[in-house]
Amino acid sequence: MFTRRSMQYLPYEEQYNEYCTVYRLTNGDNEPMSKTLLKKYHSQNVEQILEIIKKQGRLPEKLHSVYWNSGRIAADLSEKLEIPFVHSIISNSRGRVKRGAYEPMPEREFYEQEIYDKAQWLICVSDDEAADLMTLYNVDKDKIVVAGQYIHESFVMPSHDPNDFPRLNSTISRGSQIAAAEKYNKIAQPKSYDTFWAQKAFTYIGRMDRNKGLKHIFSSWNMLYNKYKNLCPPLWLAGGSLPEIEMIRSDFKEINPDLTILEQYGKIVWWGCIDPYGLSTVLLRTSVLLTHSLYEPGGRVAVEAMCEGVPVIGTPNGFAKDTITDWYNGFLVKFGDVAELSARMEHFIRQPYLSNTLGQNAIAAAKELMGSWRFIEKHLKCYFDCESSPKDENNAKPVLSHKKINLYPYCISRYSDETIKQFFHKCSGCTAEQLHILTNQNNSSDVYMVKCNNNQYVIKRTYTRLAISPMYNPVRKNEYARNAGKMFKTELQAYKRINSPLLVGYDEFHALLLLKKAEPFxxxxxxxxxxxxxxxxxxxxxxxxxxxxxxxxxxxxxxxxxxxxxxxxxxxxxxxxxxxxxxxxxxxxxxxxxxxxxxxxxxxxxxxxxxxxxxxxxxxxxxxxxxxxxxxxxxxxxxxxxxxxxxxxxxxxxxxxxxxxxxxxxxxxxxxxxxxxxxxxxxxxxxxxxxxxxxxxxxxxxxxxxxxxxxxxxxxxxxxxxxxxxxxxxxxxxxxx
CATH class of the missing domain: 3.90.1200 (Aminoglycoside 3'-phosphotransferase; Chain: A, domain 2)
Incomplete structure (x- = not known):
């Protein structure tokens, strides 16, 4: 692996591990340098790498470059050594400019075109970026591999689940850990129905850069703070060096001169640079992740948040564009649309359990996306000359309800098939021959279909669900959940009142109704x-x-x-x-x-x-x-x-x-x-x-x-x-x- 020697105390050559040796090249002084200056050392870097390869005594089978400066070097080495190279995009100049971002190096796009033409495979992170390569650089789609990005384990398995059950120091599977957490969370009986556990922060994670839309994020938050005062959740910002944070603070002060007071009272919190485990912990107390980039080829932080069950409000770029659907796992907002961004954030103030409801879908979406990436497999196929580019499978988006709450004190889990069968037998005297649960995105209950003796039945399980009305109706606006017990009792009495021919039986403890199956009219x-x-x-x-x-x-x-x-x-x-x-x-x-x-x-x-x-x-x-x-x-x-x-x-x-x-x-x-x-x-x-x-x-x-x-x-x-x-x-x- 070749990189630049940016600090004088680092060795020129380091055996990083059993499989990798790092060679640090000399580019000017051994000090941090703007990447815009790297191009002037291009020829020097090519010569240094050729010399190291010569000392190795054998040619590599393939080269892999990351970003365009490295891509130029790989293209030259590929030609000189007559070996193929694979290139990872990260971002592209024409895509940035198309979306209105400033490009400090206008010549970059011409180098990129040369790299993309010469590379054997082009690895990009998202479908959105792949579309840029095809439309803006005329790259053949069969040359492009969408491989996603590596997601750190701390986001897939954070320190505790949404209901505070800790990650087990065990080798049992994630599914087994979730099952253990569900059993543990059933034991805890709520002493009140306060929403304290649902009260969380708005969070931004990423570089402190103006292209990240931070000024728009703060403007939207500031509008909500002026409207709701102390009821407005704090805005947390993670990432960036202190000089970069100071630059963004100056932008924020233009919007609200009282920024220092907001910081003193914990309404604005700067977390600075923290490692993945720290970011994972911050996300545990996050209501919704805010990303508002002008341009983003990937945007891994959106997937990391969804892995933890945190919905995302993002711009239609990169992973956000590929994976986020309004009212499913978050919202997409056009860059600079402060009014809509504020409106979407306001949903989570008026209905704090919305975070959990959309978050359950976010986990499913992240799991589906990561499964389609096959990150390591696709890289290996590029290295070992697969005959055609690895194809993604078009899996249908899982259909999940938008109204389920599984957050303290409304922890729920689906009844076992055995429980449902016992209920059916008790009410009907028959043994269920077939049993399956219906999945419908708009269902506000679990609905089971049962067959017995050529007759069909429906079993309905009512559960406590998200109340939509607090997001637009001030009447009973703090009643965030519709209580399963109240709903079940109302429906049961209605069936009895009208002497419905559909009602067969019921179980008040489990909130179950058994009905004869009817046909739509x-x-x-x-x-x-x-x-x-x-x-x-x-x-x-x-x-x-x-x-x-x-x-x-x-x-x-x-x-x-x-x-x-x-x-x-x-x-x-x-x-x-x-x-x-x-x-x-x-x-x-x-x-x-x-x-x-x-x-x-x-x-x-x-x-x-x-x-x-x-x-x-x-x-x-x-x-x-x-x-x-x-x-x-x-x-x-x-x-x-x-x-x-x-x-x-x-x-x-x-x-x-x-x-x-x-x-x-x-x-x-x-x-x-x-x-x-x-x-x-x-x-x-x-x-x-x-x-x-x-x-x-x-x-x-x-x-x-x-x-x-x-x-x-x-x-x-x-x-x-x-x-x-x-x-x-x-x-x-x-x-x-």
């Missing part, structure tokens, strides 16, 4: 929609006691926040969602609070329409609705409508509340408008047809449907950062009806 016409609505209205009775409790609480005229809290505490068999979809009055009060809460995230043109909408539906005359109270499923969509034994049946009753009849069918009509892609001109005819259904007041119905579209617009602007113009048009038409 496709709603493709207004007539079929009306059939569904009539079925819902015929199965929504409540008791006198439930009605009276609800009325007593509603008449207090508290804020939506306090009203929801009292309803959920005092009416046991129902779940009152923070959206307040069950009450026409409360939902529009909540709408006004949501607008105020998300003012900075909604474009002014949309914001003004939404204000008019709130005023319009809040100012309509209140009809006396309390005598019409019933049980309403505020999350009833077409996905929940099935057909069994000649009748329509509804499933998934977890969000059943006491409310107005129109609230229970508004989501169905909302779904119908979207799925049928109804033009706004067709809406009057649709609601005219609803007039034919006994028990519905169309004026109230329009209000509830309008709130559904209002809610969608808020959610898409805040969570998905998209302007929902189609739904806005429908909302405006609903205001005219």
């Amino acid at each position: 496709y709603v493709s016409s207004v007539d079929r929609l009306k059939l569904c609505i009539k079925n819902v209205l015929n199965n929504c009775q409540i008791s006198k006691d439930e009605r009276e409790k609800y009325i007593d609480i509603i008449l207090l005229n508290d804020t939506p926040d306090k009203t929801i809290e009292k309803l959920n505490n005092e009416i046991e068999d129902f779940f009152f969602d923070p959206s307040c979809r069950f009450s026409g009055k409360l939902c529009w009060q909540t709408a006004a609070e949501m607008l105020n809460y998300n003012r900075s995230s909604i474009p002014s043109c949309i914001f003004m329409v939404l204000i008019d909408c709130v005023k319009h539906f809040s100012s309509t005359d209140e009809e006396n609705t309390l005598e019409r109270l019933c049980a309403v499923n505020t999350d009833l969509t077409f996905d929940h409508v099935y057909f069994f034994d000649g009748q329509i049946c509804m499933i998934d009753h977890e969000k059943t509340a006491v409310g107005e009849p129109e609230a229970g069918v508004a989501r169905l009509i909302h779904d119908f408008i979207i799925q049928q892609k109804l033009e706004k001109s067709m809406l009057p005819e649709l609601f005219l047809a609803m007039n034919e259904i006994d028990g519905l007041r169309v004026r109230n119905l329009i209000s509830f449907v309008a709130f559904g579209f209002f809610h969608d617009i808020i959610e898409k602007n805040v969570i998905y950062c998209t302007n929902d113009t189609e739904n806005l048009k429908i909302l405006q038409e609903l205001m005219r009806l």
